Amino acid sequence: MIDWRKWRHVTKLDPDKPITPKDVAAIVDSGTDAIMLSGTQNITRENVASLADMLKDYDIPKVLEPSNTDGLREDVDFLFVPSVLNTDVAFWFMGAHRIWVQNFRIDWEKVVPEAYIVLNPKSAVARVTKAKTDILPKEAAAYAECADRFFHFPIVYVEYSGTYGDPEVVKAIRERLHGSILYYGGGINSRERALEMSRYASTIVVGNLVYEPGGIEKLKETIVK
């Protein structure tokens, strides 16, 4: 049984972005704890299948983080299912989830609910989910406490996707958590940033970096254990 709670570093691969088998091999070999298949836009059965196929011979833990039901598949270790807290659009908090539950038979043993706090207004996820990104650190912390103590989310995920976040916000959130594991994602492209966010987050997520020239070499620097 894989204990996802012990992961310190997760690499996020986007099914919508091209990648070579050689790069996938290097990422798997980097020392990252798990690979997450995840994207906000243009996620299809085909491109998820293509990426999953490239990963299928590796033992590394695999997580699918669905943004819709099109790419759902069984051959992963976990489904990390996001729910956005800081939006007024109930669909992104629980409406999409109700439709999923109504139409699929779900292996709940594999499902790990994630409470997203989306904080970069320019990111695709913020635009799609109409996230209220202009919030105070104490509001973000209150959302996190609700996610933890009221809704019992196993993961609270601070998402700055596409930019590096404010460590003070991440710290404020960390201080209010009781049982949830804190994930941080956004702008991690150096050891310094990885160390800074790892002070507060249990797990850091690196995504865009691996698609940049020389990014996979830099990925190794971001692995802090």
Added chain:
Amino acid sequence: MIDWRKWRHVTKLDPDKPITPKDVAAIVDSGTDAIMLSGTQNITRENVASLADMLKDYDIPKVLEPSNTDGLREDVDFLFVPSVLNTDVAFWFMGAHRIWVQNFRIDWEKVVPEAYIVLNPKSAVARVTKAKTDILPKEAAAYAECADRFFHFPIVYVEYSGTYGDPEVVKAIRERLHGSILYYGGGINSRERALEMSRYASTIVVGNLVYEPGGIEKLKETIVK
């Protein structure tokens, strides 16, 4: 330590409705497992305090079910905090909760989150929360499964407040629950109805009946154990 999970029958008293100390004594003496202080409209610090004062010398378990933060008080055994699933207004699912968490220091040991499925369109709670009451049994069941498996609500509450519900809907919901306790409220005014809904619900809630002439005598008939 009071184990609320064992309750089979709860009597709901509305701070906005007048009641005599004699009636309160008879209700406490009826055999009901707990008293819930709860109302949707015109709930104030004063009327909650007045009702709590009438109950303070009785050992019966007391639950406050807040509809806003005005009536919050410490001298109860539990806070059952509702969250409405079948609404598109995020405020009633989690927005109000975030504001509460941000502004109050909360004794989480006392808090029991409730996932409400509101099904009587004419009820105050449906109107206030803009609940989508026109849903199929399978939709209601999918909401319940989400509440249970995704959000880990300890209670799923089927609320027909003001009318008697459809036992088939309650049955469909019951069949999808795994860990949540099922509450049913609405139109319970006879032993027959209490027995019917108790087939599916772990706990039935009786409210309006006690405000009707002869209602407190009838309350005893609704206690099924």
